[in-house]
Amino acid sequence: MKKLCVILDNGHGKDTPGKCSPDRSLYEWQWTRDIACGLYQRLLEEGIEAQLLVPEQTDIPLSARVARENQTTTEAKRAGKETCLISVHINAAGGDGKWKSARGFSCWIAQSASPKSKQLAQLLYAEAEARELQGNRSVPAEKYWVAPFYITTHSSCPAVLTENLFQDNKEDVAFLLSDAGKQTIIDLHVQAIKKYIAI
Numbered sequence: 456m457k458k459l460c461v462i463l464d465n466g467h468g469k470d471t472p473g474k475c476s477p478d479r480s481l482y483e484w485q486w487t488r489d490i491a492c493g494l495y496q497r498l499l500e501e502g503i504e505a506q507l508l509v510p511e512q513t514d515i516p517l518s519a520r521v522a523r524e525n526q527t528t529t530e531a532k533r534a535g536k537e538t539c540l541i542s543v544h545i546n547a548a549g550g551d552g553k554w555k556s557a558r559g560f561s562c563w564i565a566q567s568a569s570p571k572s573k574q575l576a577q578l579l580y581a582e583a584e585a586r587e588l589q590g591n592r593s594v595p596a597e598k599y600w601v602a603p604f605y606i607t608t609h610s611s612c613p614a615v616l617t618e619n620l621f622q623d624n625k626e627d628v629a630f631l632l633s634d635a636g637k638q639t640i641i642d643l644h645v646q647a648i649k650k651y652i653a654i
């Protein structure tokens with residue numbers, strides 16, 4: 456059983472251009488902020504320590520976000536605790552403002568990811584799969600995806616980035632905007648974190 460503080464990063468601030476559904480009903484920065492805040496509350500209710508990495512509405516540079524993560528991780532270590540970082544995003548299949556067919560959840564880690572990052576990513580994917588959010592794309596055998604995202608590459612603790620369905624898929628957007636959809640996304644993160652703490 457880990458003593459864990461979960462660091463929650465919402466992907467973008469309100470200054471990020473684009474990053475919305477073709478009909479502009481969903482903005483990635485707003486949705487990921489809602490989810491990060493909802494997830495933060497749920498974790499506290501479950502007795503799990505958590506931190507919002509970016510309480511501001513504006514865009515905070517990635518280097519500043521990583522500096523905050525480093526500080527939290529260093530302080531947690533001194534207190535005998537571990538940290539992990541989850542960066543919450545929504546995927547997009549194109550950038551041309553048109554609806555696309557790609558759907559589904561994915562979880563991403565850095566090339567240099569630790570075994571714990573891989574474990575956390577696999578737990579998150581398993582919870583998404585259990586909720587039938589695997590979508591319609593091919594899935595790697597490892598059940599996680601690898602990319603050199605700045606936040607996962609430079610964090611000093613186990614770090615993953617969740618792409619919560621697609622902001623340019625009509626069905627995914629309807630799901631993401633529904634109360635049931637938001638609760639499902641929060642719930643899959645909470646259950647994966649609880650399993651991660653237990654191993």
Ligand SMILES: [Zn+2]
Pocket residue numbers: 466467483544545
């Ligand atoms: Zn994003």
